[in-house]
Amino acid sequence: MSKVWLVTGSSRGLGRHIVEAALAAGERVLATARKPKDLDDLVERYGERVKTAALDVVDPAAARAAVQVALDAFGRVDVLVNNAGFGHIAPLEQMPEDDFRAQIDTNFHGVVNVTRAVLPVMRAQKSGHILNVSSVGGRLGMAGFSAYQSAKWAVGGFTEVMRHELAPIGIHMTALEPGGMATNWGNEAASQIPALLPEYEPSIGALLKLLGEHVGKEHGDPQRVAQVALKLAYHDNPPAHLLLGSDALYFAGQAETERNAAGERWQAVTLSTDFGTEGDIPAMPQA
Template identity: 45%
Template structure:
């Protein structure tokens, strides 16, 4: 039986590529977007498979209405893809309160709220797969992207914790972490905060790089879409999936730096235990904790 996908941000970029690829497999898609009229060609090609819904992901009422409409129309939701989002570049102190709130609302609060709205459906089904479209920026921080990456780091933590809650319910969770892909993320979708003196060689260089139009990402959205379709069909999907050679290189380098720093400061880290404390991991409670997490210590 063909799956029903619920995809946010379906009208452009990676979301558009994924929506089209899923429809081509014969599966059904609840395609949400701020401007669903941009999906007109897909509606004409796949009239019985697609349900296009107008959705501002920062509006809680619209979220719950969209989910209810989807279930009423297709009867179930097998796959949730929280893809909608946008970036902003600037120094942390330069962002306005509105810009900070907007980043967190769209890139963190919205996927959390959409997930919470769909979880009861998947729990009742005892099946489902949630794909949180994060970013390599949710694993590695960069100057100029502090607010965007704060949201993505938060989404990573949510995905990891959630996966441990819902595994027993037959629900899978994967954090998809792309590097640069040939979408308009760094183009029309990117916004910029005002310039602040002193950041010319850090934030300024990133802003110049992103706004120059010379950056040609390595990632192919169509290939990423096919990977995600295959991912959903895999009986044992990963919790984290990095996409793109660029992202792999960045993460490898960051992990090496983190490991070296961890080892360097390890004596300080363990110097803070109480003098009469016992190693928690050696206690019965600690062993149960490790067992529950599937950790060998």
């Protein structure tokens, strides 16, 4: 039996690829976007198997309304893909406050809002899969991504907590953590860069040069990532986190190696703070 999907951010990028892959596989989909007219071609191609709805994920009422559209059309929701999101590169002190807040609201609170809206349905069904589109940036930090990567770290933590809450009900949750994908994300991320203060040239300036060399040459194929999402929706024991792409695997491994090395270097200080520990706090390790 086919599953019913609800996908946020469906008009372009990975969300669009996931919607198209699900429909091509015979699934039923509520595809949502801020401008649902961008999805009219899917309705023309797939007819009653796809419905569209306007959804700004930062609006909890809109999230509940979208879930109701899916229920009215298909009677259930089996798979939620929290895909809507964006990022902008800038030093924190040069990033407008409303832009920082918008990135956190969309990338993290949007995931929470739509998940909260769909949970009563999945709880009643005693089944469901929730795929949170995060990033390898949810495992590491890069200069210039203070809002975006902070939100993705939060998505990873949210996924960890919710897996424990939902597992006894029969609901699975996975954070997808791709590296660079050919979705035009890099161009959008670099679209609002301010004139950098000179102090940020060594960090964010260097990142921008690297990004300029990387955009258009990404390793990740969003169509293949969409196929992974399809398979996860039928898996009985999906992982909490799934890195996607050779670059994601490399950068996550590098970050983990650095964390482990720092933990070992500072272990004496870590252990010195327990009650009953004898002696002074040890000397701080030097670089």
